[in-house]
Amino acid sequence: MLLGLRTIVYYVTDIEEAKNWYTKVLGIKPYYDTPYYVGYNVGGYELGLHPGKGGSSEKETGSVAYWGVSNIEIAFKHLILMGATPHSEIQDVGENIQVAAVLDPFGNILGIIENPNFSLS
Numbered sequence: 568m569l570l571g572l573r574t575i576v577y578y579v580t581d582i583e584e585a586k587n588w589y590t591k592v593l594g595i596k597p598y599y600d601t602p603y604y605v606g607y608n609v610g611g612y613e614l615g616l617h618p619g620k621g622g623s624s625e626k627e628t629g630s631v632a633y634w635g636v637s638n639i640e641i642a643f644k645h646l647i648l649m650g651a652t653p654h655s656e657i658q659d660v661g662e663n664i665q666v667a668a669v670l671d672p673f674g675n676i677l678g679i680i681e682n683p684n685f686s687l688s
Contacts, residue, residue, distance in 0.1 A: 574612065574613035574614075575612075576617050577614070577617070577673065579673040580618075580673060582603075585672075586600070588671065589614065591649060593609060595607060595608075595609075602618075603618060609634065631668060633680040634679055636681050639666075639680070639681035642681075643667050646669045646677065647669065651671050652669060654668040655667055662684055664681070665681045666680045667679055
């Protein structure tokens with residue numbers, strides 16, 4: 568039985584560079600930090616960095632995990648200022664839900680979602 572989203576792992580070509588970038592973007596240090604895996608606790612969910620070939624910028628391959636944000640415009644601008652590149656612009660998908668995605672500097676698709684209809688409480 569699926570219990571819900573717990574972890575997303577991004578494969579990166581340079582784990583130290585990726586760790587430095589995500590530490591700046593998230594504003595927190597990793598709780599788990601080794602040469603073969605770096606893990607962050609982001610609002611009760613795990614973002615993991617794993618050495619590998621890096622991501623794919625193709626929209627048609629793989630899946631996109633969307634991280635919740637309280638203000639998608641601010642979050643999107645912040646990610647771009649930190650060195651990400653736009654992958655899909657902010658769009659309203661109905662019922663005041665907005666989504667967007669960027670490519671991190673390592674080629675991974677990082678989705679963000681502002682959903683006023685969803686709450687963890």
